[in-house]
Amino acid sequence: MRKLWLLILLVALLLCSGCWDKKEINELAIVTTFGIDREPSTGMYTAYYQVINPPALSSRQGGGSKASVYTYRFKEYSLGRFMQKTATMMPRLLFTSHLQCYILSEEVARQGIIDILNYLETTPEWRMNVYLFVTDSPLKDVMNSFTTLEKVPGRHATSLVRILSRGSFTGGVEPIRVKDIVTGMEFQLPTLIPMIHYRGKPADTTERMEQIDVSEQAPSFFADSAVFSKGRMVGHLDSDNKYYYHILNTRYRKFTETVQVGGSYIDVETNNVQVKRKWNRSANHLNIYIHADLRILNNTQNTNLSLQNIQLIEKAFNRVVADKSEKMAALGKRNNWDLLGLQDEGATADTWRQTSVKFSVTSDVTTTGNKSDPYTIEGKEG
Structure with missing residues (x-):
């Protein structure tokens, strides 16, 4: 009887498919920050993907490249075409489960983001519970800037959110997740989204990370806030207001x-x-x-x-x-x-x-x- 049960278990194991849907880290392009811009003259979208470079984050890294993230840029006239467009340049499978934040240009925010919200809601690969920012600086410069202490810019932004969130009962300084924009559209009270300012110049080399004075090179968060009403940016508030x-x-x-x-x-x-x-x-x-x-x-x-x-x-x-x-x-x-x-x-x-x-x-x-x-x-x- 024992031998019969052993035989049944062996046959059952042969029929198991195993981890057929597993993903090796070396096969993934892990996106931490996603930026969207739009050209007002042509209506073309520009998407920026910040992808982690795992060897640069390893504590045992020796020589070789030091950039913690690589930024990919693509242009398309429709948001739904970007997933396919990434395969023309990225040698790995796009992976957005570890996304830290979205960054919108002021141009996109003022035109309204209803189309973007609908796209994110209907696409399972994207997330609605991550942080959202608006930048009044060129999005290209922001997406190519370095941050200190936190090597990954997206993680740098979320760390600032957590620190500032300690000062409120509600657990957040501002309702800045994408889903909060959707919730806020039901009310007349405007929703505030933090703005990013970048005064420096985009880095041409990772050697810029070795500078001690980062005030003029790192992006600054939370100084001003974009005022959103019904899914569209209508202005901004300074720090006091x-x-x-x-x-x-x-x-x-x-x-x-x-x-x-x-x-x-x-x-x-x-x-x-x-x-x-x-x-x-x-x-x-x-x-x-x-x-x-x-x-x-x-x-x-x-x-x-x-x-x-x-x-x-x-x-x-x-x-x-x-x-x-x-x-x-x-x-x-x-x-x-x-x-x-x-x-x-x-x-x-x-x-x-x-x-x-x-x-x-x-x-x-x-x-x-x-x-x-x-x-x-x-x-x-x-």
Whole structure:
């Protein structure tokens, strides 16, 4: 009986097909970043694929090439033709399961990305849960730039996202995944997408990686944000307005603000920011209440931190936050961007711009550092 069972198992093994769908790493072109540009005169798309060079990432690498990624560029008039076009140059099978991010040129973003979203949704090889960026620099330069500490540019971008995400309740500084654009199209509140700036020149050789000063060569992220409404970029917000958009809409709890007291500057960090809204719909009026706990990061005052002085810092912070919030709301009305999401809370397309919004800000200094009073020099002139 035992021999019969053994014979049956051997026959069953012969009938097994094994790992017929396995993929060897040496047969794959592993794409980490995908960029899309478009020529306005011809309508031709330009696609950029950043493909990992595995030997360059090995810690035991000896001589040979040092580029961590290679960038391939293709042109086509239709998005669906790129998969076939890659086979004309890439000697490996295109593999996008490890994709880190998409980068769109500003030209593509302003024309609208509905076609791109539909293409990604209907093509199983692409992913909707990866990060999305917009660049106002030439996409070719961005896709050929080097990054430091993280050798793979796509991983560099996602690492920055994770670091900045620590400051919010929602787990992200901005809703910047592709699927979030799709979700955002259901609302009147615009969606913010981080912008990439690149001030350097594209590298001609990997020796540029040996430079110490990377400020002028590496791309910078998150300084500004592209404003998307209904799947199309309609403008951009600078750093201050971007942060206050998140404070007022997405419960962003940590940011740094600078206030002035008696001619001296004090840097404070907010913690546990709380925002509440109270509508008076009959009067078409909205009160937004903001409260924050403050930690003093830098104090240039030449006076001791008394209770009265702390109250002056709190009042100065309250004024700054209220003023910047009002300016952001006014900017939205001028540009017809509902940056407070008033229409999603009951206001109509005709009345939201006439809604009166008042910001009431309170704060408490809860942390002053290891030494509350600054060092002073007795008898100092001036």
